[in-house]
Amino acid sequence: MRIGELAKATGIDVETLRYYERIGLLHPPSRQVNGYRTYDQDAVERANFIRHCRALDMGLNDINRLLGLASKPEADCSGVNRLLDEHFARVRTKLESLRILEKQLARLRNQCDIAHKVSDCGILREFIAAAHGEACTCHSSSSSAS
Amino acid sequence: MRIGELAKATGIDVETLRYYERIGLLHPPSRQVNGYRTYDQDAVERANFIRHCRALDMGLNDINRLLGLASKPEADCSGVNRLLDEHFARVRTKLESLRILEKQLARLRNQCDIAHKVSDCGILREFIAAAHGEACTCHSSSSSAS
DNA sequence: GCTAGACCCTGTAGCTGCTATAGGGTCAAG
DNA sequence: CTTGACCCTATAGCAGCTACAGGGTCTAGC
Numbered sequence: 001m002r003i004g005e006l007a008k009a010t011g012i013d014v015e016t017l018r019y020y021e022r023i024g025l026l027h028p029p030s031r032q033v034n035g036y037r038t039y040d041q042d043a044v045e046r047a048n049f050i051r052h053c054r055a056l057d058m059g060l061n062d063i064n065r066l067l068g069l070a071s072k073p074e075a076d077c078s079g080v081n082r083l084l085d086e087h088f089a090r091v092r093t094k095l096e097s098l099r100i101l102e103k104q105l106a107r108l109r110n111q112c113d114i115a116h117k118v119s120d121c122g123i124l125r126e127f128i129a130a131a132h133g134e135a136c137t138c139h140s141s142s143s144s145a146s
Numbered sequence: 147m148r149i150g151e152l153a154k155a156t157g158i159d160v161e162t163l164r165y166y167e168r169i170g171l172l173h174p175p176s177r178q179v180n181g182y183r184t185y186d187q188d189a190v191e192r193a194n195f196i197r198h199c200r201a202l203d204m205g206l207n208d209i210n211r212l213l214g215l216a217s218k219p220e221a222d223c224s225g226v227n228r229l230l231d232e233h234f235a236r237v238r239t240k241l242e243s244l245r246i247l248e249k250q251l252a253r254l255r256n257q258c259d260i261a262h263k264v265s266d267c268g269i270l271r272e273f274i275a276a277a278h279g280e281a282c283t284c285h286s287s288s289s290s291a292s
Numbered sequence: 293g294c295t296a297g298a299c300c301c302t303g304t305a306g307c308t309g310c311t312a313t314a315g316g317g318t319c320a321a322g
Numbered sequence: 323c324t325t326g327a328c329c330c331t332a333t334a335g336c337a338g339c340t341a342c343a344g345g346g347t348c349t350a351g352c
Binding site: 092116121123132 | 264
Protein backbone atom coordinates (compact mmCIF):
# COMPACT_ATOMS: atom_id res chain seq x y z
CA MET A 1 0.00 0.00 0.00
CA ARG A 2 1.43 3.32 -1.07
CA ILE A 3 0.94 6.66 0.67
CA GLY A 4 -1.86 7.79 -1.65
CA GLU A 5 -3.81 4.62 -0.91
CA LEU A 6 -3.27 5.03 2.82
CA ALA A 7 -4.52 8.60 2.49
CA LYS A 8 -7.68 7.37 0.80
CA ALA A 9 -8.15 4.53 3.27
CA THR A 10 -7.89 6.79 6.30
CA GLY A 11 -9.07 10.17 5.02
CA ILE A 12 -5.80 11.75 6.09
CA ASP A 13 -4.05 13.94 3.55
CA VAL A 14 -0.81 12.67 2.02
CA GLU A 15 1.11 15.69 3.24
CA THR A 16 -0.30 15.21 6.71
CA LEU A 17 0.75 11.56 6.75
CA ARG A 18 4.30 12.53 5.89
CA TYR A 19 4.11 15.21 8.55
CA TYR A 20 2.96 12.66 11.13
CA GLU A 21 5.89 10.47 10.20
CA ARG A 22 8.31 13.38 10.49
CA ILE A 23 7.20 14.19 14.02
CA GLY A 24 7.30 10.53 15.04
CA LEU A 25 3.58 9.87 15.31
CA LEU A 26 3.61 7.29 12.51
CA HIS A 27 6.42 4.76 12.25
CA PRO A 28 8.70 5.20 9.24
CA PRO A 29 7.41 2.60 6.79
CA SER A 30 9.55 0.35 4.64
CA ARG A 31 10.44 1.58 1.18
CA GLN A 32 10.25 0.15 -2.31
CA VAL A 33 13.41 0.21 -4.41
CA ASN A 34 12.29 3.47 -5.96
CA GLY A 35 12.01 5.09 -2.52
CA TYR A 36 8.20 4.99 -2.32
CA ARG A 37 6.77 4.29 1.14
CA THR A 38 4.87 1.01 1.58
CA TYR A 39 2.43 0.56 4.40
CA ASP A 40 0.95 -2.54 6.00
CA GLN A 41 -2.30 -3.12 7.86
CA ASP A 42 -0.79 -2.03 11.18
CA ALA A 43 -0.02 1.36 9.70
CA VAL A 44 -3.64 1.70 8.53
CA GLU A 45 -4.88 0.99 12.02
CA ARG A 46 -2.45 3.33 13.65
CA ALA A 47 -3.42 6.09 11.21
CA ASN A 48 -7.11 5.45 11.83
CA PHE A 49 -6.51 5.55 15.56
CA ILE A 50 -4.87 8.94 15.13
CA ARG A 51 -7.66 10.20 12.92
CA HIS A 52 -10.24 9.18 15.47
CA CYS A 53 -8.36 11.02 18.20
CA ARG A 54 -8.04 14.10 15.99
CA ALA A 55 -11.81 13.95 15.38
CA LEU A 56 -12.07 14.23 19.16
CA ASP A 57 -9.77 17.27 18.86
CA MET A 58 -6.95 15.75 20.84
CA GLY A 59 -3.49 17.23 20.42
CA LEU A 60 -0.82 15.25 18.60
CA ASN A 61 1.20 15.04 21.79
CA ASP A 62 -1.70 13.53 23.68
CA ILE A 63 -2.28 11.10 20.84
CA ASN A 64 1.32 10.02 21.01
CA ARG A 65 1.00 9.46 24.76
CA LEU A 66 -2.21 7.54 24.21
CA LEU A 67 -0.63 5.32 21.58
CA GLY A 68 2.16 4.61 24.04
CA LEU A 69 -0.33 3.70 26.76
CA ALA A 70 -2.37 1.54 24.41
CA SER A 71 0.68 -0.48 23.48
CA LYS A 72 1.02 -1.92 26.99
CA PRO A 73 -2.03 -4.18 27.39
CA GLU A 74 -1.01 -5.40 30.84
CA ALA A 75 -0.57 -1.94 32.31
CA ASP A 76 -3.09 -0.05 34.39
CA CYS A 77 -5.42 2.08 32.30
CA SER A 78 -5.57 4.98 34.76
CA GLY A 79 -3.16 6.90 32.55
CA VAL A 80 -5.63 6.66 29.72
CA ASN A 81 -8.42 7.93 31.92
CA ARG A 82 -6.33 10.79 33.22
CA LEU A 83 -5.38 11.83 29.72
CA LEU A 84 -8.96 11.76 28.57
CA ASP A 85 -10.17 13.63 31.65
CA GLU A 86 -7.65 16.37 31.07
CA HIS A 87 -8.73 16.70 27.49
CA PHE A 88 -12.38 16.63 28.48
CA ALA A 89 -11.78 19.40 30.99
CA ARG A 90 -10.07 21.55 28.38
CA VAL A 91 -12.94 21.02 25.96
CA ARG A 92 -15.51 21.97 28.57
CA THR A 93 -13.58 25.11 29.51
CA LYS A 94 -13.37 26.15 25.89
CA LEU A 95 -17.03 25.39 25.38
CA GLU A 96 -17.97 27.56 28.32
CA SER A 97 -15.95 30.54 27.13
CA LEU A 98 -17.36 30.14 23.65
CA ARG A 99 -20.88 30.18 25.09
CA ILE A 100 -20.12 33.46 26.84
CA LEU A 101 -18.56 34.84 23.69
CA GLU A 102 -21.60 33.97 21.65
CA LYS A 103 -23.83 35.88 24.06
CA GLN A 104 -21.51 38.87 23.93
CA LEU A 105 -21.59 38.90 20.16
CA ALA A 106 -25.35 38.54 20.10
CA ARG A 107 -25.70 41.54 22.39
CA LEU A 108 -23.29 43.54 20.29
CA ARG A 109 -25.05 42.59 17.08
CA ASN A 110 -28.30 43.95 18.45
CA GLN A 111 -26.82 47.44 18.59
CA CYS A 112 -27.23 47.91 14.86
CA ASP A 113 -30.24 46.60 13.01
CA ILE A 114 -30.41 48.60 9.82
CA ALA A 115 -27.59 49.93 7.69
CA HIS A 116 -26.72 53.56 8.28
CA LYS A 117 -23.70 55.79 8.59
CA VAL A 118 -20.61 54.50 10.33
CA SER A 119 -20.71 57.46 12.69
CA ASP A 120 -24.17 56.43 13.90
CA CYS A 121 -23.57 52.70 14.04
CA GLY A 122 -24.37 51.24 17.42
CA ILE A 123 -21.86 48.46 16.98
CA LEU A 124 -18.98 50.76 16.26
CA ARG A 125 -20.01 53.07 19.05
CA GLU A 126 -19.66 50.15 21.38
CA PHE A 127 -16.14 49.50 20.16
CA ILE A 128 -15.16 53.11 20.47
CA ALA A 129 -16.73 53.50 23.89
CA ALA A 130 -14.89 50.41 25.06
CA ALA A 131 -11.67 51.88 23.70
CA HIS A 132 -12.33 54.94 25.86
CA GLY A 133 -12.65 52.68 28.87
CA GLU A 134 -16.40 53.01 29.12
CA ALA A 135 -18.79 50.13 29.69
CA CYS A 136 -19.91 48.20 26.64
CA THR A 137 -23.05 46.19 26.06
CA CYS A 138 -21.25 43.04 25.08
CA HIS A 139 -19.02 42.98 28.14
CA SER A 140 -21.54 44.05 30.72
CA SER A 141 -21.96 42.62 34.23
CA SER A 142 -23.19 39.12 33.37
CA SER A 143 -20.04 37.82 31.70
CA SER A 144 -16.49 37.14 32.73
CA ALA A 145 -14.24 38.04 29.78
CA SER A 146 -12.89 41.58 29.62
CA MET B 147 3.99 57.47 27.19
CA ARG B 148 6.46 54.64 26.71
CA ILE B 149 5.66 51.11 25.60
CA GLY B 150 5.64 49.70 29.12
CA GLU B 151 3.09 52.28 30.21
CA LEU B 152 0.94 51.58 27.16
CA ALA B 153 1.12 47.91 28.04
CA LYS B 154 -0.11 48.63 31.56
CA ALA B 155 -2.79 51.03 30.35
CA THR B 156 -4.23 48.53 27.87
CA GLY B 157 -3.39 45.14 29.35
CA ILE B 158 -1.56 44.16 26.18
CA ASP B 159 1.89 42.68 26.59
CA VAL B 160 4.87 44.77 25.47
CA GLU B 161 5.99 42.08 23.03
CA THR B 162 2.50 41.88 21.63
CA LEU B 163 2.36 45.65 21.11
CA ARG B 164 5.60 45.54 19.15
CA TYR B 165 4.20 42.60 17.21
CA TYR B 166 1.05 44.56 16.38
CA GLU B 167 3.20 47.40 15.12
CA ARG B 168 5.31 45.04 13.02
CA ILE B 169 2.26 43.64 11.26
CA GLY B 170 0.78 47.09 10.72
CA LEU B 171 -2.06 46.94 13.19
CA LEU B 172 -0.67 49.74 15.32
CA HIS B 173 0.84 52.81 13.69
CA PRO B 174 4.60 53.21 14.17
CA PRO B 175 4.85 55.73 17.01
CA SER B 176 7.30 58.59 17.17
CA ARG B 177 10.60 57.95 18.89
CA GLN B 178 12.61 59.67 21.58
CA VAL B 179 16.25 60.48 20.82
CA ASN B 180 17.29 57.22 22.46
CA GLY B 181 15.03 55.26 20.14
CA TYR B 182 12.29 54.55 22.70
CA ARG B 183 8.74 54.56 21.32
CA THR B 184 6.43 57.31 22.58
CA TYR B 185 2.69 56.94 22.33
CA ASP B 186 -0.11 59.48 22.49
CA GLN B 187 -3.76 59.15 23.51
CA ASP B 188 -4.82 58.04 20.04
CA ALA B 189 -2.51 55.06 20.29
CA VAL B 190 -4.04 54.12 23.64
CA GLU B 191 -7.50 54.17 22.12
CA ARG B 192 -6.47 52.20 19.08
CA ALA B 193 -4.80 49.59 21.29
CA ASN B 194 -7.88 49.38 23.51
CA PHE B 195 -10.07 48.98 20.45
CA ILE B 196 -7.88 46.08 19.37
CA ARG B 197 -7.95 44.53 22.79
CA HIS B 198 -11.70 44.69 22.89
CA CYS B 199 -11.93 42.99 19.51
CA ARG B 200 -9.51 40.30 20.63
CA ALA B 201 -11.65 39.74 23.71
CA LEU B 202 -14.41 38.99 21.21
CA ASP B 203 -11.96 36.56 19.58
CA MET B 204 -11.77 38.42 16.30
CA GLY B 205 -8.79 37.74 14.04
CA LEU B 206 -6.16 40.42 13.59
CA ASN B 207 -7.06 40.73 9.93
CA ASP B 208 -10.69 41.37 10.76
CA ILE B 209 -9.65 43.91 13.35
CA ASN B 210 -7.57 45.69 10.77
CA ARG B 211 -10.53 45.77 8.39
CA LEU B 212 -12.77 47.02 11.18
CA LEU B 213 -10.35 49.80 12.08
CA GLY B 214 -10.36 50.81 8.44
CA LEU B 215 -14.15 50.87 8.34
CA ALA B 216 -14.37 52.78 11.59
CA SER B 217 -12.09 55.50 10.25
CA LYS B 218 -14.67 56.59 7.65
CA PRO B 219 -17.52 58.09 9.70
CA GLU B 220 -19.53 59.10 6.63
CA ALA B 221 -19.50 55.68 5.03
CA ASP B 222 -22.22 53.08 5.21
CA CYS B 223 -21.85 50.74 8.16
CA SER B 224 -23.02 47.64 6.31
CA GLY B 225 -19.40 46.52 6.00
CA VAL B 226 -19.13 46.55 9.78
CA ASN B 227 -22.29 44.50 10.10
CA ARG B 228 -21.13 42.02 7.49
CA LEU B 229 -17.81 41.60 9.21
CA LEU B 230 -19.46 41.05 12.55
CA ASP B 231 -21.99 38.65 11.09
CA GLU B 232 -19.27 36.57 9.51
CA HIS B 233 -17.43 36.41 12.78
CA PHE B 234 -20.60 35.62 14.66
CA ALA B 235 -21.34 32.78 12.24
CA ARG B 236 -17.87 31.34 12.70
CA VAL B 237 -18.24 31.48 16.47
CA ARG B 238 -21.62 29.76 16.35
CA THR B 239 -20.30 27.04 14.07
CA LYS B 240 -17.38 26.42 16.39
CA LEU B 241 -19.68 26.43 19.39
CA GLU B 242 -21.92 23.86 17.79
CA SER B 243 -19.10 21.50 16.92
CA LEU B 244 -17.68 21.90 20.40
CA ARG B 245 -21.06 20.96 21.87
CA ILE B 246 -21.09 17.80 19.78
CA LEU B 247 -17.52 17.06 20.76
CA GLU B 248 -18.33 17.42 24.43
CA LYS B 249 -21.11 14.86 24.09
CA GLN B 250 -18.82 12.49 22.25
CA LEU B 251 -16.20 12.75 24.95
CA ALA B 252 -18.78 12.25 27.68
CA ARG B 253 -20.01 9.07 25.99
CA LEU B 254 -16.47 7.85 25.57
CA ARG B 255 -15.58 8.62 29.15
CA ASN B 256 -18.48 6.46 30.33
CA GLN B 257 -16.85 3.39 28.82
CA CYS B 258 -14.37 3.12 31.66
CA ASP B 259 -15.35 3.87 35.22
CA ILE B 260 -12.81 2.11 37.38
CA ALA B 261 -9.11 1.60 36.75
CA HIS B 262 -8.18 -1.77 35.33
CA LYS B 263 -5.90 -3.29 32.76
CA VAL B 264 -5.30 -1.44 29.51
CA SER B 265 -6.41 -4.52 27.58
CA ASP B 266 -9.83 -4.38 29.26
CA CYS B 267 -10.30 -0.61 29.14
CA GLY B 268 -13.54 0.35 27.46
CA ILE B 269 -12.13 3.65 26.32
CA LEU B 270 -9.18 2.12 24.57
CA ARG B 271 -11.36 -0.57 23.09
CA GLU B 272 -13.38 2.19 21.50
CA PHE B 273 -10.29 3.71 19.98
CA ILE B 274 -9.09 0.38 18.68
CA ALA B 275 -12.50 -0.59 17.32
CA ALA B 276 -12.71 2.74 15.53
CA ALA B 277 -9.26 2.16 14.08
CA HIS B 278 -10.59 -1.13 12.71
CA GLY B 279 -13.40 0.76 11.04
CA GLU B 280 -16.05 -0.45 13.47
CA ALA B 281 -18.68 1.76 15.05
CA CYS B 282 -17.67 3.61 18.20
CA THR B 283 -19.81 4.89 21.04
CA CYS B 284 -18.54 8.43 20.80
CA HIS B 285 -19.23 8.77 17.10
CA SER B 286 -22.52 6.96 16.93
CA SER B 287 -25.56 7.98 14.87
CA SER B 288 -26.55 11.19 16.63
CA SER B 289 -23.50 13.28 15.71
CA SER B 290 -21.98 14.61 12.53
CA ALA B 291 -18.20 14.47 12.97
CA SER B 292 -16.41 11.32 11.85
C1' DG C 293 10.52 5.61 -28.63
C1' DC C 294 8.34 9.38 -26.60
C1' DT C 295 5.22 12.22 -24.17
C1' DA C 296 1.47 13.32 -20.89
C1' DG C 297 -0.28 12.83 -16.53
C1' DA C 298 -0.66 10.72 -12.15
C1' DC C 299 1.80 9.61 -8.61
C1' DC C 300 5.95 9.77 -5.51
C1' DC C 301 10.22 12.08 -3.15
C1' DT C 302 12.79 15.85 -0.07
C1' DG C 303 13.13 20.23 1.85
C1' DT C 304 11.53 24.52 3.06
C1' DA C 305 8.39 28.43 3.85
C1' DG C 306 3.88 29.98 5.14
C1' DC C 307 -0.35 30.44 8.11
C1' DT C 308 -2.22 32.63 13.32
C1' DG C 309 -1.15 35.11 17.39
C1' DC C 310 1.67 35.33 20.05
C1' DT C 311 5.93 34.08 23.34
C1' DA C 312 10.67 33.63 24.31
C1' DT C 313 14.92 33.84 23.70
C1' DA C 314 19.85 36.33 22.46
C1' DG C 315 22.47 40.17 22.69
C1' DG C 316 22.64 44.58 23.11
C1' DG C 317 21.61 49.99 24.76
C1' DT C 318 19.67 53.60 28.36
C1' DC C 319 18.71 55.66 32.54
C1' DA C 320 17.91 56.73 37.44
C1' DA C 321 18.94 55.53 42.25
C1' DG C 322 22.17 54.29 45.71
C1' DC D 323 30.22 52.95 39.32
C1' DT D 324 27.22 49.28 39.72
C1' DT D 325 22.61 47.42 39.93
C1' DG D 326 18.21 46.83 38.09
C1' DA D 327 14.37 48.27 35.48
C1' DC D 328 13.35 49.43 31.32
C1' DC D 329 14.04 49.80 26.22
C1' DC D 330 15.82 48.16 21.40
C1' DT D 331 16.27 44.66 17.17
C1' DA D 332 16.22 40.28 15.18
C1' DT D 333 15.18 35.62 15.17
C1' DA D 334 13.21 31.11 16.49
C1' DG D 335 9.56 28.51 18.48
C1' DC D 336 4.71 26.74 19.41
C1' DA D 337 0.38 23.61 16.80
C1' DG D 338 -1.09 21.36 12.95
C1' DC D 339 -1.03 21.52 9.09
C1' DT D 340 -0.71 23.43 3.90
C1' DA D 341 1.65 24.74 -0.09
C1' DC D 342 5.11 25.36 -2.71
C1' DA D 343 9.76 24.33 -5.51
C1' DG D 344 12.21 21.21 -7.89
C1' DG D 345 12.96 16.96 -8.70
C1' DG D 346 12.10 11.38 -9.84
C1' DT D 347 9.00 7.23 -11.45
C1' DC D 348 5.64 4.71 -13.65
C1' DT D 349 1.92 3.63 -16.86
C1' DA D 350 -0.98 4.38 -20.92
C1' DG D 351 -1.49 5.79 -25.41
C1' DC D 352 0.31 7.40 -29.85
